[in-house]
Amino acid sequence: MRTDLKIVQWLFCALVAAFTVPVVAEVQARRPNVVVFLSDDQGWGDLSSSGNTDLETPNIDSLATAGASFDRFYVCPVCSPTRAEFLTGRHHAYSGVYSTSAGGERMDLDEVTIGDLFKAEGYRTGAFGKWHNGMQYPYHPNGRGFDEFYGFCSGHWGNYFDPMFERNGRIVRGRGFCIDDFTDNAIAFMEKSVDQKKPFFAYLPYNTPHSPMQVPERFWKRFSDRPLQFKNEQQPNKEIQSHKRSALAMCENLDWNVGRVLEKLDTLGIADDTIVVWFHDNGPNGTRWNGGMKGKKGSTDEGGVRSPLYVRWPHAIKPGTKIPEITSARDLLPTLCELADISFETEKSLDGVSLKPLLIGNSEGWPDRILINHWKDKISARSQQFRLDNQGKLFDMIADPGQRKDVSKEHLDVVASLVEKVTVHREAHMAGYFVDDRPFVIAHPDSILTQLPARDAVAHGGIERSNRYPNCSYFKNWKNTDDKITFVAEVATTGKYKVVLYYAAKQAGADCTLRFNDASLRFQIAEAHDVPERGAENDRHPRAESYVKDFRPVGIGEIDLRKGKGELTLRATAIPGAEAMEFRMLTLERVSLE
Structure with missing residues (x-):
């Protein structure tokens, strides 16, 4: 009997597996x-x-x-x-x-x-x-x-x-x-x-x-x-x-x-x-x-x-x-x-x-919608048929997809409805839209490396961006020891961090200091790295943004950072040549945690 029962159990399990595995595989495949x-x-x-x-x-x-x-x-x-x-x-x-x-x-x-x-x-x-x-x-x-x-x-x-x-x-x-x-x-x-x-x-x-x-x-x-x-x-x-x-x-x-x-x-x-x-x-x-x-x-x-x-x-x-x-x-x-x-x-x-x-x-029962298009101080509203533009003009987008004829006087009720939506959006967001007190987070415990590019920094004194568009820019014209580069930062984790500088320099010898609150790191631009700008050789049309360089990465030492907010500051304390350096980026790599 026990042998027969085992055979029945085996057959049952085999049948379950035979039907279940394909079903599971099919669900996973879908x-x-x-x-x-x-x-x-x-x-x-x-x-x-x-x-x-x-x-x-x-x-x-x-x-x-x-x-x-x-x-x-x-x-x-x-x-x-x-x-x-x-x-x-x-x-x-x-x-x-x-x-x-x-x-x-x-x-x-x-x-x-x-x-x-x-x-x-x-x-x-x-x-x-x-x-x-x-x-x-x-x-x-x-x-x-x-x-x-x-x-x-x-x-x-x-x-x-x-x-x-x-x-x-x-x-x-x-x-x-x-x-x-x-x-x-x-x-x-x-x-x-x-x-x-x-x-x-x-x-x-x-x-x-x-x-x-x-x-x-x-x-x-x-x-x-x-x-x-x-x-x-x-x-x-x-x-x-x-x-x-x-x-x-x-x-x-x-x-x-x-x-x-x-x-x-x-x-x-x-x-x-x-x-x-x-x-x-x-x-x-x-x-x-x-x-x-x-x-x-x-x-x-x-x-x-x-x-x-x-x-x-x-x-x-x-x-x-x-x-x-x-x-x-x-x-x-x-x-x-x-x-x-x-x-x-x-x-x-x-x-x-x-x-x-x-x-x-x-599409049965699909609701009528009004979509808000917004950038900085410009707000436009779009319904299925109409667009209220940033200046308060109304356009029938079905009859006039090129927005050539203002029809606001013919559709006062539509204007009122869209203006109300724009007003609600403006009141909800514009008061604090440009307010940003978020520091740049550095030394986060879940990330070994932090990048701090020139894009996110503020230049002081005579230091200039390579272009008015910050995104892929670098800093140049660093001629005075009173000048500095700063990042509004928050150290997320206390620890020791290896610092790498990405730079270019026509002449070596500038003495520099990196400081965050009570922590500081002194280093020198030990070698010149004079390289031309790149990018124009590949452009099919003249650009508006910054050109780039093959900036040299060099380790400048280690710094002990304590958790908290502050200002990460880079200064040149001595500039033997015409310019301290051209600055592209710092990286902080975690060495150890406290």
Whole structure:
């Protein structure tokens, strides 16, 4: 009897396993991976799917034909706010983002990101490209839910070929053209995730066609001198051909890299189980064709904030789905979470809503919405039919998509409704919008290395920035011992830290001191490092931002830092030559904790 019972038990268990294992495997197979592409300064009109036949973007276009395309999807007028709204599902004014540099691009630390949510559910999370929402941990992507990060945290970068990047906080040298390099690393991340049988969330925040206008030769050759047909309809005389041609070439390079990712998903056999998203962070960074819309980057008009949104997921989204309802970058967090069956209930309320009903063809009962587009002191409101611009003018966006005729007198009730929404938003946020008392966090216990670039510092005396745009700048003209460089900082953990200085100098010998509260470190610029600026050799169009140099990293000693707030100060106490040095960055590497 016991033998018979064991046989019965064995058969029962075998039957359970036979039915259960395939079911579990099927559920795991259906758990979607996510790939999010975000381009930088690419206008709505910079795709062939938008009707622009001056360029070819078949891979990006395929996401629309094989999935869903949103006709009226809105982002912010500039980079960092859009990234913050995607990452948090909340309006950027809630999260502390008010600038694109010098700390104003950081999201408050109590914000929960889409990386946090997917990571908590067992996803491998990676970001590859331009972060632009904080550098020092825990503002760093590794502190915001991303296991892997490769790229740069600044708002723009000074050279796109073999540049200085970072990998999980460590300084590394990039390989080749940056967009190709980011894609290589993202693909390797996807391959490793598949090998480990884990779902992945891959975020590719690309940094082109943002200036400097650099692109590999084979893409530039297609645009360098051939005739172009499409011109800006409202301001054709303001087009600059070298800039326009560079941007279009960079967009074709983006498309080529998207194609590489899509091909890899096919090769790995996971295309059907991967959600792929494509959108842009703001309007075009120059005057070029943009569907006849008013405005470009920096503007809260339609042309400054309208972006394509394509979402492909063969498992659930019908090919060729077209969605006319107005939507926002803030909607992507709840949408992707719901599609992946991930809870997005947080202590803070979301401004975005899940777009899943629209994606699966169920628009019944979809609410009327008013979306606020805001940057600095400019606020615009968009309903399904109308836009109230920053000056209080009203435009019927269906009859007049170019915003040429003010119809406010004909629709006083609409004006009143939109003005009320703008007023509520302004009163809720503008009083403290530019107030920022957050120090730069250094020496955090969860990060071995802290970067302190010139971008985040304040220069005193005669010291000058290499450019008025701080993001990838350095300091020069350091001629007097009364001059100094300071960082408003907070040491998160008491300990000993190795300090590395990135510098250039025509002459050695300057005596310097680094001080934080009672701690100090004296050192000397022992060797000259006189190097030229780089970048112009790769520019297809003259840049507005700073050029860069091959700054030399040198260890200058160790400093004992105690937990607390203060001012990190760098001084030159003796300058034997004409200039102490040119300053690019300090790094602090933890040696020991107290």
